[in-house]
Amino acid sequence: MTEFVVLKNLQPQPELVRENIKKDPGFGKYFTDHMAHIRYTIDDGWQAHEVKPYGPLVLDPAAAVFHYAQEIFEGLKAYRHADGSVWTFRPERNAARINRSAERLALPQLSEEDFINSLKALVSLDQAWVPTPESEADESSLYLRPFMIATERFLGVRASHEVDYYVIASPAGPYFAGGIKPLSIWLSTTLKRAGAGGTGFAKCGGNYASSLVPTNEAAAKGCQQVLFTDAEENKYIDELGGMNLMLVTKDGKLLTPGLSDTILDGVTRRSLLDLAPQLGLEPVERKIEVEEWREGAASGEIVEAFACGTAAVITPISKLVSEDFTIDHGETAGEKTMELRKTLLDIQYGRAEDTNNWLVRLA
Numbered sequence: 001m002t003e004f005v006v007l008k009n010l011q012p013q014p015e016l017v018r019e020n021i022k023k024d025p026g027f028g029k030y031f032t033d034h035m036a037h038i039r040y041t042i043d044d045g046w047q048a049h050e051v052k053p054y055g056p057l058v059l060d061p062a063a064a065v066f067h068y069a070q071e072i073f074e075g076l077k078a079y080r081h082a083d084g085s086v087w088t089f090r091p092e093r094n095a096a097r098i099n100r101s102a103e104r105l106a107l108p109q110l111s112e113e114d115f116i117n118s119l120k121a122l123v124s125l126d127q128a129w130v131p132t133p134e135s136e137a138d139e140s141s142l143y144l145r146p147f148m149i150a151t152e153r154f155l156g157v158r159a160s161h162e163v164d165y166y167v168i169a170s171p172a173g174p175y176f177a178g179g180i181k182p183l184s185i186w187l188s189t190t191l192k193r194a195g196a197g198g199t200g201f202a203k204c205g206g207n208y209a210s211s212l213v214p215t216n217e218a219a220a221k222g223c224q225q226v227l228f229t230d231a232e233e234n235k236y237i238d239e240l241g242g243m244n245l246m247l248v249t250k251d252g253k254l255l256t257p258g259l260s261d262t263i264l265d266g267v268t269r270r271s272l273l274d275l276a277p278q279l280g281l282e283p284v285e286r287k288i289e290v291e292e293w294r295e296g297a298a299s300g301e302i303v304e305a306f307a308c309g310t311a312a313v314i315t316p317i318s319k320l321v322s323e324d325f326t327i328d329h330g331e332t333a334g335e336k337t338m339e340l341r342k343t344l345l346d347i348q349y350g351r352a353e354d355t356n357n358w359l360v361r362l363a
C-alpha cells in the first residue's frame with residue numbers, strides 16, 4: 001500500500017474556532033486543516049501521495065482545466081457514531097464512479113485503494129472536525145469532496161498529461177436546519193443538462209455549469225430545483241441535476257428512471273433500491289414519462305415523490321411545476337419517503353446494524 005506522507009499544518013484553526021464552526025457549519029463554507037493530494041503525470045503515473053495543509057493551489061493560467069473543463073469530482077460523507085468512531089458509506093461505489101467519470105473525461109484511472117486511502121489519511125488526521133450528532137435529528141457530518149483536475153500548461157486541445165487529485169473536507173450541518181421542508185421543482189423543457197452520448201452520467205463540473213441557468217429559471221418560478229427530461233423526446237424523467245428522483249406508488253412500488261448515459265448513478269439511489277424490499281416496497285427501474293407521473297398523481301396511483309443524493313439524503317417533493325400544469329403532492333412528507341430516509345440514516349450513523357457491510361471505518 002502506498003503511504004500518504006503527512007505534512008502537518010503548523011497553524012491549524014484554534015480549537016475554539018473549530019468547535020464554533022461545528023456548531024453551525026451550514027454547507028460547504030468551512031474547510032478542515034488539511035487536504036489529501038496525489039499527482040499524476042503521463043510518464044510516472046500516480047505518485048507523491050500526501051496530506052498537507054489546506055490552502056490555495058498555485059496553477060498556471062494555461063492549465064487545461066481552466067479552458068476545457070477537464071474536471072470530475074465526488075461527494076460522500078464521514079459520520080461520527082455514538083462510540084466516537086468515524087465511518088463512511090459505500091466508498092467503493094464512489095471509487096468506481098470516479099473512474100467511470102475519469103474514463104469519459106479522458107482523465108487517468110485511480111485505484112480504489114488510493115481513493116479510499118486518501119479519505120482515510122485525511123479524515124484520520126482531521127477527525128476532530130467530524131461533528132458529533134446531538135440527537136437523531138442532528139444530521140451533521142463531515143462532507144468529503146474528492147476531485148481531479150487537468151493541470152498541464154498547454155492550450156492545445158487534447159487530454160492533459162498532468163493531473164492532480166485532491167480531497168478536501170467540510171463540516172456539514174443538517175441539510176434542513178428548520179426541519180424537513182418539501183421541495184418545489186420546476187420542469188425544464190427547453191434547457192437540458194445532458195444528451196445521449198454526452199457526459200450526463202459522469203460527475204463533472206461541466207454538467208453543473210450547464211444546470212445553473214435552468215436553476216435560476218426555477219428560482220424565478222418560485223422553485224428550488226429543476227427536473228430535467230431527456231433531450232431527444234422531451235418526455236422522460238432524467239433527474240434533478242444534483243439528485244436522483246423517485247416515486248412511490250399506491251401498490252407499493254419504488255419507481256425510478258433506469259440508468260442511462262444521461263443519469264448520474266447515485267449511491268443514495270442504489271442504496272434505497274437495495275433497501276426497498278425490507279420496507280415492503282418493490283424497486284422498479286425503468287423509463288418514466290412526466291405524463292405518467294402527472295396522470296398517476298391525479299388518479300391517486302402515485303402517492304409520494306422525493307429526490308435523493310448524499311448531501312440531502314432524501315428530500316420530499318411537494319410540487320412539480322411546469323408552464324402547463326402542476327403536480328401537487330402536498331406539503332407533508334410521504335410516509336414511505338420518511339421510512340426510507342430513517343432506514344438509511346440509521347445505518348449511516350450506526351444506529352442500525354449494517355447487515356450489508358456498507359460502512360467503512362475512516363477513524
Ligand SMILES: *Cc1c(COP(=O)(O)O)cnc(C)c1O
Nearest residue numbers: 241242243264266267268309310
Ligand atoms: C452526485 C449526484 C447525484 C447523487 O449521487 P449520490 O451518490 O447519491 O450522492 C445525483 N445527480 C447528480 C447529477 C450528481 O452529481
